[in-house]
Amino acid sequence: xxxxxxxxxxxxxxxxxxxxxxxxxxxxxxxxxxxxxxxxxxxxxxxxxxxxxxxxxxxxxxxxxxxxxxxxxxxxxxxxxxxxxxxxxxxxxxxxxxxxxxxxxxxxxxxxxxxxxxxxxxxxxxxxxxxxxxxxxxxxxxxxxxxxxxxxxxxxxxxxxxxxxxxxxxxxxxxxxxxxxxxxxxxxxxxxxxxxxxxxxxxxxxxxxxxxxxxxxxxxxxxxxxxxxxxxxxxxxxxxxxxxxxxxxxxxxxxxxxxxxxxxxxxxxxxxxxxxxxxxxxxxxxxxxxxxxxxxxxxxxxxxxxxxxxxxxxxxxxxxxxxxxxxxxxxxxxxxxxxxxxxxxxxxxxxxxxxxxxxxxxxxxxxxxxxxxxxxxxxxxxxxxxxxxxxxxxxxxxxxxxxxxxxxxxxxxxxxxxxxxxxxxxxxxxxxxxxxxxxx
Numbered sequence: 173x174x175x176x177x178x179x180x181x182x183x184x185x186x187x188x189x190x191x192x193x194x195x196x197x198x199x200x201x202x203x204x205x206x207x208x209x210x211x212x213x214x215x216x217x218x219x220x221x222x223x224x225x226x227x228x229x230x231x232x233x234x235x236x237x238x239x240x241x242x243x244x245x246x247x248x249x250x251x252x253x254x255x256x257x258x259x260x261x262x263x264x265x266x267x268x269x270x271x272x273x274x275x276x277x278x279x280x281x282x283x284x285x286x287x288x289x290x291x292x293x294x295x296x297x298x299x300x301x302x303x304x305x306x307x308x309x310x311x312x313x314x315x316x317x318x319x320x321x322x323x324x325x326x327x328x329x330x331x332x333x334x335x336x337x338x339x340x341x342x343x344x345x346x347x348x349x350x351x352x353x354x355x356x357x358x359x360x361x362x363x364x365x366x367x368x369x370x371x372x373x374x375x376x377x378x379x380x381x382x383x384x385x386x387x388x389x390x391x392x393x394x395x396x397x398x399x400x401x402x403x404x405x406x407x408x409x410x411x412x413x414x415x416x417x418x419x420x421x422x423x424x425x426x427x428x429x430x431x432x433x434x435x436x437x438x439x440x441x442x443x444x445x446x447x448x449x450x451x452x453x454x455x456x457x458x459x460x461x462x463x464x465x466x467x468x469x470x471x472x473x474x475x476x477x478x479x480x481x482x483x484x485x486x487x488x489x490x491x492x493x494x495x496x497x498x499x500x501x502x503x504x505x506x507x508x509x510x511x512x513x514x515x516x517x518x519x520x521x522x523x524x525x526x527x528x529x530x531x532x533x534x535x536x537x538x539x540x541x542x543x544x545x546x547x548x549x550x551x552x553x554x555x556x557x558x559x560x561x562x563x564x565x566x567x568x569x570x571x572x573x574x575x576x577x578x579x580x581x582x583x584x585x586x587x588x589x590x591x592x593x594x595x596x597x598x599x600x601x602x603x604x605x606x607x608x609x610x611x612x
Contacts, residue, residue: 199327199328199330202327203324203327203328204323204324204327206575207571207572207574207575208229208230208231208571208575211229211559211569211571211575212227212229212230212569214563215227215229215563215569218563223567224567225563225567225568225569226567226568226569226592226596226597226599226600227569227591227592228510228568228569228570228571228586228587228588228589228592229569229570229571229586229588230588230590230591231368231369231533231534231588231590232446232588232590232591233444233446233533233590233591234590234591234592235444237502237590237591237592237593238444238499238502238503238590239444240443240444240445240448241443241485241491241492241495242495243484243485243488243491243495244439244443244445244448244481244482244485247480247481247482247484247485248448248477248478248481250481251476251477251478251480251481252477256476256477256480257476257477258476259473259476260291260473260474260475260476260479261473262464262465262467262468262473263289263290263291263460263464263468264289264290264291264292264452264473264474264479265291265476265479265480265483266286267480267483268291268450268452268479268480268482268483268486269286269289269290269291269452270286270483271482271483271484271486271487272289272291272452272454272486273285273286273289274486274487275486275487276454278489280421280424281424282421282423282424282430282454284430284454285457287457287460287461288454288455288456288457288460289452289453289454289460290452290453290454290460290463290464290467291450291451291452291473291474291479292451292452292453292467292472292473292474293449293450293451293472293473293474293475294438294440294446294449294450294451294474295406295408295436295437295438295440295451296451297451297467297470297472298436298438298451298452298453298463298467299321299325299404299406299436300325300328300470300472301453301463301466301467301472302360302402302404302434302436302453302459302463303325303326303328303329303331303360304329304463304466305459305462305463305466306359306360306402306434306459307329307331307359307360308331308359309329309330309331310330310331310332311329311331311332311359311360312331312332312333312334312354312357312358312359312360313326313329313331313332313333313334313358313359313360313361313362314334314336314351314354314355314358314360314361314362315333315334315335315336315361315362316335316336316337316338316344316345316346316350316362316363316367317335317336317337317338317576317577317578318338318344318367318369318370318573318576318577318578318584319362319364319367319368319576319577320364320368320369320576322362322577323335323577331359331360334354334358335577336350336351336354337578338350340525340527340536340538340584343367343370343372343373343374343375343527343530344367344370344372344536345363345365345367345370345372345373345374345375345378346363346382347378347381348378348381348382348385351382351385352385355385355386355389355401356389358401359399359401359402360401360402360403360404361382361386361401361402361403361404362403362404362406363379363382363403363404363405363406364405364406364407365379365405365406365407365409365410365419365531366407366409366410366412366413366417366419366530366531366532366534367532367534368409368532368534368576368586369534369536369571369573369575369576369586370527370534370536370586371507371527371529371530371531371532371533371534371535371536372527372530372531372536373413373417373419373530373531374420376418376420376425379420379422379425380425380426382403382422383403383422383425383426383429384426386401386403386422386429386432387426387428387429387432389401390431390432400431400432401432402432402433402434402459403422403429403432403433403434404434404436405421405422405433405434405435405436406435406436407419407421407435407436407437408436408437408438408440408441408442408451409441409442409531409532409533410437410442410531411441411442411496411500412441412442412500412503412531412532412533413530413531414500414503414504414507414529414530414531415504415528415529415530417530417531419531421433421435430456431456432456433455434453434454434455434456434459434460435452435453435454435455436451436453437451437452437453437454438450438451438452439451439482439485441532441533443485443495443499444499444590448478448482449474449475449478450474450478450479450482451474502594503533503589503590504529505594506533506589506592506594506597507529507533507535507589508529509594509597509598509601510535510587510589510597510601511526511528511529511535513597513601513602513604513605514526514535514537514601516605517601517604517605517608520605522605522608522609523539523540523541523542523544523583523608524537524538524539524540524608525537525538525540526538533588533589533590534586534587534588534589535586535587535589536584536585536586536587537570537584537585537587538582538583538584538585539558539562539570539583539585539608540558540582540583541558541608541611542558542581542583544611544612545611545612546561546565546610546611547610552611553581554581555572555573555574555581555582555583555584555585556572556574558572558583558585559571559572559585561607562604562607565603565607565610566600566603566604566606566607567600567603568600568603568604570585570586570587571585571586571587571588572584572585572586573585573586
């Protein structure tokens with residue numbers, strides 16, 4: 173910028189990044205960027221530079237590996253051709269809300285009025301709307317560690333987070349004993365099963381006990397006029413349960429929980445449709461109405477054509493079953509290959525532990541060569557150091573549990589199999605074993 177020329181808008185915008193206090197709100201200034209996106213960006217740079225990386229970081233699907241259902245694709249095109257391109261209703265097109273109603277009745281045994289169903293552009297706006305609808309500034313929100321993004325939503329809502337550190341012995345999910353002391357002062361409890369990042373699912377009897385405790389607490393509150401404690405039950409991965417895992421819901425186990433449970437769900441994971449952006453929430457009518465009002469002002473609705481197409485997909489039981497037969501078996505094979513390779517490394521005495529897969533597209537692996545020295549002479553002491561070394565030495569990308577709120581360096585990582593082939597995993601695991609064997 174010359175001394176004689178006035179600054180351009182481009183110059184001024186660039187300078188604004190460097191000067192002036194209080195340019196954004198306190199909330200925005202304190203919002204922490206995603207560690208997952210940071211690591212994903214690093215891997216993208218390596219791939220663009222010609223490196224071949226087995227990328228186990230992203231909670232997404234490679235369409236070449238897992239395309240969306242043909243019925244969904246064709247119905248989107250059909251809806252666009254039919255002119256379904258205008259604004260949808262703020263709570264979702266009626267035919268999709270009715271389709272979700274039938275879907276829950278048929279697949280989960282849950283009966284809800286259509287007024288209990290809200291459609292949005294994926295799960296994230298719905299989670300945000302739940303926080304804004306039931307949580308006031310300073311309210312206490314109880315959530316497990318590790319978990320996905322609760323810390324960020326708590327920050328945006330101005331709430332008080334109450335993290336519950338969970339252990340591998342309990343599948344990284346909270347028990348009633350963990351939750352019970354916090355219920356008398358909680359406004360919202362957050363559960364996710366199958367769990368991102370661990371790929372584990374809650375035990376039905378544990379969920380029953382938690383549900384009964386929430387009902388008991390809310391009966392107590394009714395005598396005092398206090399507002400209830402709600403349960404946000406994010407089960408967007410429920411169709412991806414594997415092996416003997418049985419998915420359960422709070423109202424199924426304790427019917428009165430229908431008054432207090434707010435579901436988060438959608439097609440993103442169940443149908444490899446993360447970019448199609450159709451999600452839904454099911455819950456008490458009064459809460460759903462307020463969530464709808466919030467999202468109506470935000471404009472976070474799913475595109476109309478995609479909503480119409482999703483309604484057709486959910487009602488096509490035979491088509492969904494045929495799709496799932498291929499889709500779920502592909503996920504299961506990738507999880508099994510990864511699990512078996514890591515279990516074999518453990519059996520050989522290498523510093524590896526792994527939890528058997530139960531659902532979603534994730535494995536929990538503990539890779540803990542702490543105190544060991546690499547060929548370059550560096551001693552590995554932290555999760556981040558182990559992650560960076562595995563990326564460099566074995567060309568494998570993984571995510572440390574710190575990205576999911578866990579503060580300690582215990583060696584736990586999330587491995588995601590949705591964006592890789594079985595061949596890529598089969599080629600990568602020997603590289604990891606060889607790299608671990610070089611440590612001294």
